Amino acid sequence: MSATATADAGHHEEHHGIGGHLLPSDPSVGLATSGKIGMWIFLLSDAFSFGGLLLAYGILRGGSSVWHHEGEPSLGINFTAGLTFLLICSSVTMVMAVANAAEGNKSKVTMWLALTALGGALFLTGQFQEYFGIWSEGLTHEGLHFGHSSYASTFYLITSFHGAHVFSGTLYILITTLRNARGKADANEIEILGLFWHFVDLIWILVFTFVYLL
Amino acid sequence: MSTDAPTSAPTEHATHSRRPYMVIFGLLFAFTILEVAVALPSMGVARGFKVSALIILALTKAAMVALWFMHLKSEFKVLRWSVLLPFAFPALYAVVLISEAAWRLLS
Numbered sequence: 001m002s003a004t005a006t007a008d009a010g011h012h013e014e015h016h017g018i019g020g021h022l023l024p025s026d027p028s029v030g031l032a033t034s035g036k037i038g039m040w041i042f043l044l045s046d047a048f049s050f051g052g053l054l055l056a057y058g059i060l061r062g063g064s065s066v067w068h069h070e071g072e073p074s075l076g077i078n079f080t081a082g083l084t085f086l087l088i089c090s091s092v093t094m095v096m097a098v099a100n101a102a103e104g105n106k107s108k109v110t111m112w113l114a115l116t117a118l119g120g121a122l123f124l125t126g127q128f129q130e131y132f133g134i135w136s137e138g139l140t141h142e143g144l145h146f147g148h149s150s151y152a153s154t155f156y157l158i159t160s161f162h163g164a165h166v167f168s169g170t171l172y173i174l175i176t177t178l179r180n181a182r183g184k185a186d187a188n189e190i191e192i193l194g195l196f197w198h199f200v201d202l203i204w205i206l207v208f209t210f211v212y213l214l
Numbered sequence: 215m216s217t218d219a220p221t222s223a224p225t226e227h228a229t230h231s232r233r234p235y236m237v238i239f240g241l242l243f244a245f246t247i248l249e250v251a252v253a254l255p256s257m258g259v260a261r262g263f264k265v266s267a268l269i270i271l272a273l274t275k276a277a278m279v280a281l282w283f284m285h286l287k288s289e290f291k292v293l294r295w296s297v298l299l300p301f302a303f304p305a306l307y308a309v310v311l312i313s314e315a316a317w318r319l320l321s
Contacts, residue, residue, distance in 0.1 A: 032289070032290075032293060037293075040293070040296075040297060044297065044300060047301070048300075048304065051301075051304040051308075054308070055304065055307060055308050055311065055312075058308055058311070058312040058315075059311050059312055059315045060315075061312075062312040062313070062315035062316040062319070063315030063316065063318060063319050064319070065319060077250060077253060077254065078250070081246060081247075081249075081250045084246055085243065085246060088239065088242045088243065088246065089239075091239075091242075091279065091283050092235060092236075092239045094283075095235050095283050096232070096235070099230040099232065099235075102230055103230065194283075194284075195284055198279055198280075198283045198284045199284070201279055201283075202276050202279045202280060202284075205272055205275045205276050205279065206272055206276055208249075208272075209249065209268050209269065209271070209272035210272070212253075213249055213250075213252075213253040213268050214253075214264075214265060214268055214269075
């Protein structure tokens with residue numbers, strides 16, 4: 001559609017371009033940028049990956065006569081509840097960063113993003129402690145080994161897949177924090193980053209319930 | 215929100231209220247404590263009630279994060295439903311397949 005034809009239609013003043021052609025903005029998604037829509041599409045596909053893992057976990061567990069074998073340690077609910085609270089706090093710091101970015105407070109955005117990255121780093125430290133032990137014995141030392149049982153394998157697969165998201169999310173936050181400090185990141189970029197980080201929190205809420213609590 | 219109402223442009227410098235975020239944070243914190251309390255074996259909660267309560271609490275918490283923190287609540291209806299609706303199908307598959315696996319085990 002040409003720019004003239006669009007202007008003649010008189011529906012929208014906002015346009016975006018594909019292959020050099022101007023297209024009208026889509027009234028169904030308002031002023032959402034292509035980057036934001038792209039992130040939502042990525043998050044949906046990622047959510048189905050987690051959905052597949054949780055579904056496999058549920059089927060294996062539902063069809064298993066003995067889920068928790070003798071000699072295998074139980075998962076630490078209290079410690080992981082602390083990690084859950086940590087991720088919730090980091091979601092709050094992220095939403096504060098997004099709100100400040102929308103208001104144009106770049107220095108506050110840097111501070112909130114740095115705190116969010118700290119939350120991510122602490123979560124990863126906690127997960128390392130849970131697996132391998134830092135200040136006390138980890139699950140691997142207590143006899144929970146990948147490949148020994150469905151209980152162990154699904155636990156490590158699901159939590160490490162989530163941990164990989166926390167790791168990449170923390171890197172993503174650090175890069176964006178630097179870009180923001182240099183004045184290169186705009187509010188849209190911070191909002192897209194926020195979507196990813198909140199998704200990581202949302203998935204953990206489900207993993208915590210299905211893998212640790214049930 | 216109707217499809218006629220525009221979302222805020224990310225570059226607009228409008229002041230955003232922090233109160234809803236703090237309320238959601240408080241609820242997420244309270245629900246997490248409640249989950250742990252329900253899940254602890256020492257509480258002696260019946261298995262059926264425990265499973266139902268934990269699933270409802272987890273889905274409520276996830277919905278709060280998606281609607282308020284990810285701002286789906288204030289997005290256009292088409293975008294909101296494009297994100298939320300696809301989750302109905304995996305949930306349905308989960309109920310059918312896990313029930314079937316459990317039924318085979320019991321029978």
